[in-house]
Amino acid sequence: MAASKLLRPASRLLSASRSAAPAFRPAFRPAVITPSIVARRYASDGGVKEMTVREALNEAMAEEMEANEKVFVLGEEVAQYNGAYKVTKGLLDRFGEKRVIDSPITESGFAGLCVGAALAGLHPVCEFMTFNFAMQAIDQIINSGAKTHYMSGGIQPCNITFRGPNGFAAGVAAQHSQDYSAWYGSIPGLKVVSPYSAEDAKGLLKAAIRDPNPVVVLENELLYGLSFPMSEAAQKDDFVIPIGKAKIERPGKDLTIVTLSRCVGQSLVAAEQLKKQYGVEAEVINLRSIKPLDIEAIVKSIKKTGNLLVVESGYPSFGVASEIITLACEYAFDYLDSPPARVTGAEVPTPYAQKLEEMSFPTEQLITSYAAKLLRV
Amino acid sequence: MSLRSMPRRLNPRALRRPSLCHYVSQANPRLGLAWQSCRNVASTPTAEKVLFPGALNSEFTNNLEFLRPSTNKAISTFRVLNQYGQVIDQERGADTTDEEALELYKHMVCLNIMDLIMFEAQRQGRLSFYMVSTGEEGISVGSASALNPTDTVFCQYREAGVFMQRGFTLDQFMAQLFSNCEDSGRGRNMPIHFGSRELNIRTVSSTLATQLPHAAGAAYALKLKNQQNPDVEPRVAVTYFGEGAASEGDFHAALNIASTRQAPCIFICRNNGYAISTPTSDQYRGDGIASRGAGYGIDTLRVDGNDIFAVRTATKEARRLALSDGGKPVLIEMMAYRVGHHSTSDDSYAYRQKVEVEDWKRRDNPITRLRKWMEDRGIWNEDKERKLRSKLRKDVLGAFDRAEKKKKPKIRHAFDDVWENVTEEQRAHVEELKDILTRYPKEYDLSQYEGGIESLDELLQKKQ
Numbered sequence: 001m002a003a004s005k006l007l008r009p010a011s012r013l014l015s016a017s018r019s020a021a022p023a024f025r026p027a028f029r030p031a032v033i034t035p036s037i038v039a040r041r042y043a044s045d046g047g048v049k050e051m052t053v054r055e056a057l058n059e060a061m062a063e064e065m066e067a068n069e070k071v072f073v074l075g076e077e078v079a080q081y082n083g084a085y086k087v088t089k090g091l092l093d094r095f096g097e098k099r100v101i102d103s104p105i106t107e108s109g110f111a112g113l114c115v116g117a118a119l120a121g122l123h124p125v126c127e128f129m130t131f132n133f134a135m136q137a138i139d140q141i142i143n144s145g146a147k148t149h150y151m152s153g154g155i156q157p158c159n160i161t162f163r164g165p166n167g168f169a170a171g172v173a174a175q176h177s178q179d180y181s182a183w184y185g186s187i188p189g190l191k192v193v194s195p196y197s198a199e200d201a202k203g204l205l206k207a208a209i210r211d212p213n214p215v216v217v218l219e220n221e222l223l224y225g226l227s228f229p230m231s232e233a234a235q236k237d238d239f240v241i242p243i244g245k246a247k248i249e250r251p252g253k254d255l256t257i258v259t260l261s262r263c264v265g266q267s268l269v270a271a272e273q274l275k276k277q278y279g280v281e282a283e284v285i286n287l288r289s290i291k292p293l294d295i296e297a298i299v300k301s302i303k304k305t306g307n308l309l310v311v312e313s314g315y316p317s318f319g320v321a322s323e324i325i326t327l328a329c330e331y332a333f334d335y336l337d338s339p340p341a342r343v344t345g346a347e348v349p350t351p352y353a354q355k356l357e358e359m360s361f362p363t364e365q366l367i368t369s370y371a372a373k374l375l376r377v
Numbered sequence: 378m379s380l381r382s383m384p385r386r387l388n389p390r391a392l393r394r395p396s397l398c399h400y401v402s403q404a405n406p407r408l409g410l411a412w413q414s415c416r417n418v419a420s421t422p423t424a425e426k427v428l429f430p431g432a433l434n435s436e437f438t439n440n441l442e443f444l445r446p447s448t449n450k451a452i453s454t455f456r457v458l459n460q461y462g463q464v465i466d467q468e469r470g471a472d473t474t475d476e477e478a479l480e481l482y483k484h485m486v487c488l489n490i491m492d493l494i495m496f497e498a499q500r501q502g503r504l505s506f507y508m509v510s511t512g513e514e515g516i517s518v519g520s521a522s523a524l525n526p527t528d529t530v531f532c533q534y535r536e537a538g539v540f541m542q543r544g545f546t547l548d549q550f551m552a553q554l555f556s557n558c559e560d561s562g563r564g565r566n567m568p569i570h571f572g573s574r575e576l577n578i579r580t581v582s583s584t585l586a587t588q589l590p591h592a593a594g595a596a597y598a599l600k601l602k603n604q605q606n607p608d609v610e611p612r613v614a615v616t617y618f619g620e621g622a623a624s625e626g627d628f629h630a631a632l633n634i635a636s637t638r639q640a641p642c643i644f645i646c647r648n649n650g651y652a653i654s655t656p657t658s659d660q661y662r663g664d665g666i667a668s669r670g671a672g673y674g675i676d677t678l679r680v681d682g683n684d685i686f687a688v689r690t691a692t693k694e695a696r697r698l699a700l701s702d703g704g705k706p707v708l709i710e711m712m713a714y715r716v717g718h719h720s721t722s723d724d725s726y727a728y729r730q731k732v733e734v735e736d737w738k739r740r741d742n743p744i745t746r747l748r749k750w751m752e753d754r755g756i757w758n759e760d761k762e763r764k765l766r767s768k769l770r771k772d773v774l775g776a777f778d779r780a781e782k783k784k785k786p787k788i789r790h791a792f793d794d795v796w797e798n799v800t801e802e803q804r805a806h807v808e809e810l811k812d813i814l815t816r817y818p819k820e821y822d823l824s825q826y827e828g829g830i831e832s833l834d835e836l837l838q839k840k841q
Contacts, residue, residue, distance in 0.1 A: 076653075076655070077653060077654050077655065080654055080655075080659075080728050081653070081654035081727060081728055082727075084653075102655055102659050104621070104624035104652075104655065104659065104660045104661065105585060105586075105621040105622060105624045105625060105652050105655070105660070106624040106625050106626060107625075108625075108626050109624065109625075109626065133585075135584075136625070136626070170505075171505040171506070171567065172567060172583075173565065173566050173567045173570075173583065174565065175582065175583045175584055176583055348791075348795060349565075349795060351564075351565060351791065352556065352564060352565050352566055352567055353556065353564050353565075353785075353786075353791075356791055
């Protein structure tokens with residue numbers, strides 16, 4: 001037990017907080033972090049601008065490519081076609097075909113190629129049309145991308161970013177509707193982030209590109225077109241969000257809802273419903289980063305609320321929710337007033353039928369009713 | 378991968394064996410002369426040929442000359458008809474009777490009309506997705522016409538013509554496209570993922586190029602079956618793919634294993650110039666997909682895909698070759714131009730000129746070329762064309778209407794087939810669902826689902 005605690009990054013985070021040392025290891029240029037975070041906190045409303053997640057991702061890549069000539073984008077349809085989901089729109093015109101490269105249809109091939117480029121010192125951004133297609137390339141991502149630094153005795157860093165939409169979209173049936181958060185989240189050596197809003201998307205993608213480790217950025221196709229406010233600080237080109245820090249999207253005192261990606265939006269709506277219907281104040285935590293996981297923030301919130309609900313769209317077995325509930329039980333058991341619960345995707349191959357597909361994933365109503373059941377209200 | 382092969386390499390017995398090519402003693406005699414000569418000709422200092430096990434008939438040379446594929450003449454494209462629908466080699470002829478030709482023509486036109494109607498229907502939001510075969514009708518219809526009905530087919534996703542030629546009815550197409558109760562896939566797939574056990578066509582899978590190793594494996598199984606049952610007519614496996622899919626690793630693995638195992642597999646590549654937006658110039662270098670076949674030691678042919686007679690003749694010959702000498706793989710690269718968009722999710726004018734598409738439409742396509750031939754023979758005219766088109770249009774729309782009105786698949790299909798048997802957990806779910814449906818019949822309208830609530834009982838009665 002003691003040994004397993006020592007091995008867990010989470011326990012390190014917890015003990016670190018007690019000694020008041022900064023738990024977060026700045027992985028990128030430290031000069032950048034401080035001002036951006038400070039500035040973010042006090043963003044004035046005046047400069048806030050609406051931006052879609054798609055534009056934010058595009059801006060993040062453009063800024064990083066501008067700032068560092070080692071950064072390049074490679075993937076299927078990223079150049080001529082501006083990306084299958086138009087995320088790389090305009091990058092070819094701006095940076096030329098040497099840095100925005102269309103790849104043949106060979107996921108394992110171009111993922112391997114990007115890993116090779118990263119081992120040779122470049123900072124590739126490898127776009128998968130969706131992470132469902134990255135199944136072809138998972139050997140390269142995990143065995144080459146995530147482990148080469150370790151296996152080479154630390155002489156071959158692999159600064160690579162894998163990005164693309166993850167999870168289900170609409171009507172693409174079982175083989176193209178999977179959530180890979182838990183898959184990649186279980187690999188030592190990989191960092192995994194999952195942005196929700198436009199600010200998240202920009203800050204996390206920029207952090208991922210700068211991070212010297214391989215980072216998997218799990219985006220969501222259904223969020224691409226949604227607009228979010230961008231604070232003045234987030235509009236600047238030095239804006240980054242530290243990997244490994246969760247964000248409290250909505251403070252509350254009765255229930256902690258831990259969630260990620262598209263489910264953050266759903267949980268926020270559910271929290272409003274809970275307030276309206278039951279007068280319950282739910283705190284919604286946007287994980288932002290799956291690995292490393294900000295268990296400190298979760299524990300802090302549980303200490304305040306005494307109740308935990310985890311919402312995610314992956315399969316229930318061995319998933320992100322199971323991991324969070326386990327950690328909560330390990331580190332905050334005594335603060336829990338009720339058994340923690342989870343709302344996840346259904347454990348079936350995702351149906352093609354629209355109604356069944358809708359029923360296979362968390363909905364706002366489902367989150368509300370589970371929360372109410374958990375709180376016995 | 379490399380770890381697994383290591384013990385084999387270090388096999389001490391193999392090391393002690395004196396012969397240079399020590400695998401030969403275990404090799405099957407079907408491997409042919411090259412391997413035998415390796416065993417027979419001893420490695421003498423004066424030998425003119427090299428006896429490296431990896432390159433048996435290579436002669437020594439003192440010329441430092443790299444192979445330069447770019448300086449080679451491009452592989453020729455086989456055709457039977459010229460652009461004007463005239464047979465070039467009168468001796469061979471069209472190799473098709475008039476009735477057969479009419480049948481092929483009918484299927485191509487029918488496919489074309491179905492494509493037009495379904496593409497529009499998708500735009501109207503009546504189905505979620507569709508892919509057209511425009512410009513490639515000749516490849517799927519023609520090649521399927523040259524196969525045996527018992528041959529196993531693994532399609533990619535643009536081979537509706539294969540289904541049509543093999544006897545998939547319009548009602549079956551529509552049932553799949555609308556996911557109604559008649560859909561053999563039980564409404565679990567996106568549109569165009571057809572499949573038919575009766576027609577020996579495996580269900581189309583969304584994942585790209587995975588069908589190629591499957592076909593190689595099926596071909597190997599068929600090879601063994603052909604050997605074991607010499608009285609039954611021998612069968613081959615056939616697989617279709619685009620030139621884009623040929624970039625996936627699976628393609629290379631499939632060709633390599635089909636070649637080393639000498640499996641009777643026909644690989645049919647539809648080289649239509651575009652993989653979604655990626656033109657062939659960004660997809661590969663070298664002389665098309667045909668040059669890959671040669672590299673793997675596979676008999677290869679390039680064919681004009683707009684010439685349905687060429688497609689037919691080539692596929693027939695490929696089938697004969699595939700079954701000769703106990704079986705071997707064959708690769709055919711069918712050249713075409715993708716006149717339609719990649720799918721309903723694509724607007725190809727974002728990456729290619731409309732005039733380029735219009736040019737191709739005018740210049741050549743499989744339907745008009747066959748029509749020219751039929752008109753020259755005096756078996757077709759404008760009047761017949763008009764009648765055929767209006768009849769087929771009516772047929773397609775009829776099937777469309779019927780399919781849209783059909784009930785939805787049984788609700789039991791939401792549960793079964795995840796595993797072979799219904800698990801205990803699923804049983805509990807089904808019982809709970811049944812309980813809710815019976816208690817609140819007004820809340821849940823089951824009238825639009827085939828079999829209503831009774832279908833759940835069928836499932837519960839199924840053996841565990």
